[in-house]
Amino acid sequence: MVERRRPDTLFWVDPASVGSDRLKLSPEESHHLLHVHRAKAGTPFQAIDGEGSYFECVLESTERRAAIGRIVGRREGVGELARTIVALVGLPASGDVEQVVAHGVPLGVSAFDFVVCERSGRGALKAQRLSRLGRIARAGLKQSLRTRLPEIRSSGSLGEALRHLPSGLRFAADPEGGEPAMALVRSSEDPVTLAVGPPGGFASEERRLLQAEHFSVISLGPSRLTTETAALALISLARNSLR
Amino acid sequence: MVERRRPDTLFWVDPASVGSDRLKLSPEESHHLLHVHRAKAGTPFQAIDGEGSYFECVLESTERRAAIGRIVGRREGVGELARTIVALVGLPASGDVEQVVAHGVPLGVSAFDFVVCERSGRGALKAQRLSRLGRIARAGLKQSLRTRLPEIRSSGSLGEALRHLPSGLRFAADPEGGEPAMALVRSSEDPVTLAVGPPGGFASEERRLLQAEHFSVISLGPSRLTTETAALALISLARNSLR
Numbered sequence: 001m002v003e004r005r006r007p008d009t010l011f012w013v014d015p016a017s018v019g020s021d022r023l024k025l026s027p028e029e030s031h032h033l034l035h036v037h038r039a040k041a042g043t044p045f046q047a048i049d050g051e052g053s054y055f056e057c058v059l060e061s062t063e064r065r066a067a068i069g070r071i072v073g074r075r076e077g078v079g080e081l082a083r084t085i086v087a088l089v090g091l092p093a094s095g096d097v098e099q100v101v102a103h104g105v106p107l108g109v110s111a112f113d114f115v116v117c118e119r120s121g122r123g124a125l126k127a128q129r130l131s132r133l134g135r136i137a138r139a140g141l142k143q144s145l146r147t148r149l150p151e152i153r154s155s156g157s158l159g160e161a162l163r164h165l166p167s168g169l170r171f172a173a174d175p176e177g178g179e180p181a182m183a184l185v186r187s188s189e190d191p192v193t194l195a196v197g198p199p200g201g202f203a204s205e206e207r208r209l210l211q212a213e214h215f216s217v218i219s220l221g222p223s224r225l226t227t228e229t230a231a232l233a234l235i236s237l238a239r240n241s242l243r
Numbered sequence: 244m245v246e247r248r249r250p251d252t253l254f255w256v257d258p259a260s261v262g263s264d265r266l267k268l269s270p271e272e273s274h275h276l277l278h279v280h281r282a283k284a285g286t287p288f289q290a291i292d293g294e295g296s297y298f299e300c301v302l303e304s305t306e307r308r309a310a311i312g313r314i315v316g317r318r319e320g321v322g323e324l325a326r327t328i329v330a331l332v333g334l335p336a337s338g339d340v341e342q343v344v345a346h347g348v349p350l351g352v353s354a355f356d357f358v359v360c361e362r363s364g365r366g367a368l369k370a371q372r373l374s375r376l377g378r379i380a381r382a383g384l385k386q387s388l389r390t391r392l393p394e395i396r397s398s399g400s401l402g403e404a405l406r407h408l409p410s411g412l413r414f415a416a417d418p419e420g421g422e423p424a425m426a427l428v429r430s431s432e433d434p435v436t437l438a439v440g441p442p443g444g445f446a447s448e449e450r451r452l453l454q455a456e457h458f459s460v461i462s463l464g465p466s467r468l469t470t471e472t473a474a475l476a477l478i479s480l481a482r483n484s485l486r
Contacts (some may be wrong), residue, residue, distance in 0.1 A: 081467040099342075103385035103472045108464060144466040221351060221482055223322040223387040229346045239464055 004043035009032070010142045012106035013047040013055070018052070023047060023055060023069050030067040045069060050141065050149035054078040079146035081108040084168070084191035085238050088113045088161050089231050091120040091154065091199025096228040101133050105140030107235045111151040115161045117214065125154035158206045162213050166191040171238075172215040173230050175201060192238045196231045217240070247286035250276065253385040255314040256290040256298070266298060266312050276302070288312060292346025293384065293392035297321040300433060322389035324351040327411070327434035328481050331404050332474050333360040334397065337372070339471040344376050344395065350478045354394040360406045362443035365392060366456030368397035401449045405456050411433040414481075416473050417457040435481045439474045 011033055017024040025047070027032060039059050047069065052216045053076055057069030089100055089149045091114045101112060112133075116124050125133070133152050141149055155161035168191035195202075195210055202210065211217065220233055254276055260267040268276060268290070276282045282302050290298045290312065296319055300312030332343055334357045344355060355376075359367050368376070376395050384392055398404035411434035438445075438453055445453065454460065463476055 032261060081464060103475060106466055106468050106472050107476060108466060144468065146466045211407055223349055223351060223389045225349050225387065229349050232346060232475055233350060233479035233482065236476035239476065240480055241484040 004040060006044040006046065007037040007039070009046075010039075010054075010137060010145060011045055012142065013049050015051055015053075018049060018053070018055070018071075020074040021048065021071050022060070023057065023071060024063070025067040025069070027065050030062065030065055033067050034062065039067070044072075048078075048141070048147045050138070050147070052077050052148040054147045059078040077147065079144065080148050081239060082189045083238075084110045084166055085235065086111045086113070086165060086191070086193040087191065087231060087235060088115050088158075088195040090115055090117040090196060090202065090227055091122060091125070092199050092227040096226070097125070097133065098130075098136055099228050100231045101136045102140055103232050104235050105137050105146070105150060106144035107232070108146070108239050109150050109235055110148070111152070113161045114152075114154045115158055115198075115208060116150045116156050117156070117158055118203035120198040124156045130154065144186050158202075158209055162209065165193050165213075168192055170210075170213065171195070171234065172202070172207075172210045172217050173197070173220050173225075174207065175216050175219065175224060187196045194231075194234045194238055196227055196234060199227055247283060249287040249289070250280040250282070251447045252280075252289075253297075253388060254288055255381060255385065256292050258292045258294055258296075261292060261296070261298070261314075264314050265303070266300065266314060267306070267349070268310045268312070270308050272418055273305065273308055276310050277305065282310070288313075291321075291384070291390045293381070293390070295320050295323065295391040297390050310347045320389065320390065323391050324482060325432045326481075327353045327409055328478065329356070329357045329408060329434070329436040330474060330478060331358050331401075331436065331438040332359055333439060333445065333470055334363040334365060334368070335442050335470040337468070340368070340372075340376065341379055342471050343474045344379045345383055347478050348380050348388035348477050349394060350475070351389070351482050352478055353391070354395050355396070356404045357395075357397045358401055358441075359397070359399050360401055360441040360449060361446035363441040367399045373397060401445075401452055405452065408436050408456075411435055413453075413456065413458040414438070414439070414448075414477065415445070415453045415460050416463050416477050417450065417460050417467075418462065418467060437481055438476045439470055439477060456479075 009031055011025055011029045013023050014026050041059055043059045045057050055071050056073030057071055059071045097114055114125055124241045137150055170193045172195040254272045258267050267269055281406055284302055286302045288300050299313050299316030303313045304311045330352050340357055357368055413436045415438040
């Protein structure tokens with residue numbers, strides 16, 4: 001039998017299409033595997049279900065343009081951090097929201113909430129926009145070899161966003177924030193929730209709300225960062241150094 | 244006299260146009276101050292020279308469409324980190340280079356070198372592209388309230404890039420890198436040089452070169468990051484936590 005080279009990419013599989021020893025790709029993913037990567041019966045490929053499962057497969061057959069793979073290996077949590085990272089980001093302009101998702105997914109964020117703040121100057125993201133962000137997140141997940149798809153929400157207010165947070169560490173970045181982030185290195189794999197203000201920053205009532213909910217208000221340094229740069233910096237710290 | 248409101252932005256001034264007690268803005272910056280912000284004689288404004296000086300000024304007069312400001316205060320190093328950060332980034336696609344500059348300048352990078360690596364698959368950035376990046380850097384400097392304009396280079400090889408580095412800490416991010424970045428927190432304000440591979444990563448000869456030049460090879464975590472996301476994550480760590 002000819003040795004078939006495994007495509008260096010992950011394919012997406014709906015959890016409902018995974019059986020005990022076989023899985024079936026969607027028509028779109030099948031097209032990608034069969035026509036872009038020219039896979040034939042016997043070609044190995046890798047799939048993720050967005051819920052933390054990673055599958056090593058071998059292409060077995062195609063059935064009405066859907067690729068059927070035999071599952072030869074299965075692992076949980078591949079590419080995932082030990083900690084949960086929730087990012088509350090004061091709603092900025094649309095292009096900036098997309099950048100936060102595009103970089104934040106590979107960096108390991110578990111949930112994004114683009115929160116309408118007093119200074120956001122716009123309403124919550126609608127279904128169509130959220131579904132576009134979902135596509136960016138899926139692409140980022142595949143490209144970064146993660147396996148668990150982050151949730152993406154858009155709360156109508158900070159109060160609403162604060163209602164359903166995990167326990168654990170909480171940090172809010174604020175230009176007037178007290179101690180610099182570098183002072184906050186601790187030893188823990190606790191979940192961490194991050195909050196970054198919208199363009200113009202959190203309003204004073206919002207700052208009070210964050211403090212009441214036990215967020216440590218920290219400074220990211222001497223220069224002024226945009227919402228999206230601050231979000232990416234804080235996510236990077238949560239990924240690699242805030243403990 | 245009418246109280247004039249100070250524009251919440253910095254204006255750029257050529258160091259050669261700064262005298263002992265007066266400075267003169269370029270026609271472009273003058274237009275911005277006089278027409279966009281509608282400044283009149285007596286309006287306070289802030290200027291930076293890109294070499295670390297920050298000036299508090301009061302608009303005094305205009306002379307052939309150039310705004311003349313009286314200098315009423317002067318400070319050095321406003322918005323600048325205590326440490327120097329040099330970022331060597333394996334040359335990625337053009338849009339990605341721009342993102343690294345757009346986020347990296349507010350995050351405090353002192354010098355960027357977009358290095359042609361074995362896997363870059365393209366030549367060094369030419370003058371026109373570097374000058375476009377210079378404009379992005381200037382905009383980022385003003386928006387972030389920094390005062391020292393980073394250098395932007397594009398070396399033809401990693402060997403060339405390594406020839407003129409500051410002493411101090413050196414970190415290279417590599418997907419196969421050893422210890423995770425979080426283990427590297429140290430106490431120092433030494434200059435730090437960061438290296439991130441191009442799409443596809445550093446080639447083995449390049450890795451050997453980095454190790455010979457005392458770079459600690461570190462991992463940024465379990466998922467695969469693009470060049471630009473890895474660069475931003477590593478810069479964020481250097482800004483706030485690698486010591």
